[in-house]
Amino acid sequence: MPTRAQTRAATQERIVAAARSLVTAGNELTLRAVARELDMTAPALYRYAASHQDLVKMVALAIDADVAERVAGAAAAHPAEDPAARLIAAAVEFRTWALGNRAEFALVFTNVDVECISDLTATASTGMRFSELLFALWQQVQFPIPALSDLDPQLAEIMRDPQVPADLTDVPEDMRGLVWVLERAWSRLYGTVTLETFGHIDPRVVAQGHLFRAMVNDQAGPLGLEPDLPRLTALLDELL
Amino acid sequence: MPTRAQTRAATQERIVAAARSLVTAGNELTLRAVARELDMTAPALYRYAASHQDLVKMVALAIDADVAERVAGAAAAHPAEDPAARLIAAAVEFRTWALGNRAEFALVFTNVDVECISDLTATASTGMRFSELLFALWQQVQFPIPALSDLDPQLAEIMRDPQVPADLTDVPEDMRGLVWVLERAWSRLYGTVTLETFGHIDPRVVAQGHLFRAMVNDQAGPLGLEPDLPRLTALLDELL
DNA sequence: CGAAGATAGTTAACGGTGTAAACTCTTTGA
């Protein structure tokens, strides 16, 4: 027979799963609806989530972990020797998921209430996956990275002790400029996908993926993808 | 004595104002709270908004109009002969406002429920202000714009009949590539500000404005601001 | 002018929500 801790963990999982299925189905994420789904009463959920906000946060973390896995999976469809293809496949997967799951995307990535930095950094977050992919790309292509001395001193200080991306603590100091490249690339991807998802732009441009393609094109230069661009563009056409 | 239509319009305004003040104050935007604010009962509001969603939309439009005005005001602090300074001042104002009013920003710019394209295009929207500023800049600087024939044919077709930005219908066809430049620039600004606002990045980078500065720097080239960059960077330092 | 109708507002009510309190069982651990 299962121990208490086991059933508790199982229930915890069922709660998050039920909550996720609700928001995926486009329904309201409410304590009572989750309880109904699990044949429980709403107050029982307070044994697992301190508040409604807390439940939302749990769901957000679960979704983020899931999309991180999807992104990693899309990347894994290409060989490790082709980090450029991996990166592009991951980016396309992220975009496709966001456009197809606007409510979930909003919950995780544009939620004012969920404190993300503190929690998402602890777990396997989507942003971290991109950090890893970009790092792998750099290991192969050796695109130029700024020297810390070329950066604003304050900024250089931050790069010496990076907070948000992957665990690059073992990256030697003279190539910590990579973190900056990384954050800038993430900002482009995140920004483009968010704009496309929330539609503050001509919808036809979104539908045909022009904005996304242009963003990738822009990044090709700084990321040393120029020589490979025709092949990667073809890959993009195929995936979009 | 005021006619019926007048009092109605006044009440309408008071409703939106009260609703705005609620979300500005960080409170929940609820029909009953708005009614309370105005010494009314909640059902009375149904004479002015068809539903709660409708009220939210009204507030979103009001906020958008307000930030559009702020942006225009910030631009107007610089002479019309200096469109570059105008553009930068406007961008900084947009960013500052977003960071200082996350809830309102989310309501207007990353709201899944509010259909923005259809409604925001009709009124004076924030995006449109930037279109105008960028157009003014182009008139002075004549930064290069792509020929429609250089663009993807589908994309070129969209540019011939632009939907979202300003009323550029009187722009001759051989410079409609400007619309594309415009949408791309907006995507950079929107994306950067959204990322900074929702904090999926190292908060220290946001606080010091490095990401925003880098974004502006990136845009300087394509927008023909290179020669002016030192001056504009100084302006940026001053405004941030 | 005066009656008919439209309009702004009310009260009452319904079902749904988050959450607290008090209460049962059942499991755990000394």
Next chain:
DNA sequence: TCAAAGAGTTTACACCGTTAACTATCTTCG
């Protein structure tokens, strides 16, 4: 074994969006 801890329940409260029925008040037009 027995007391403490834990999972879940019922009950209750205040709040929410929304509808229906009703009352004034203003407008309009014969």
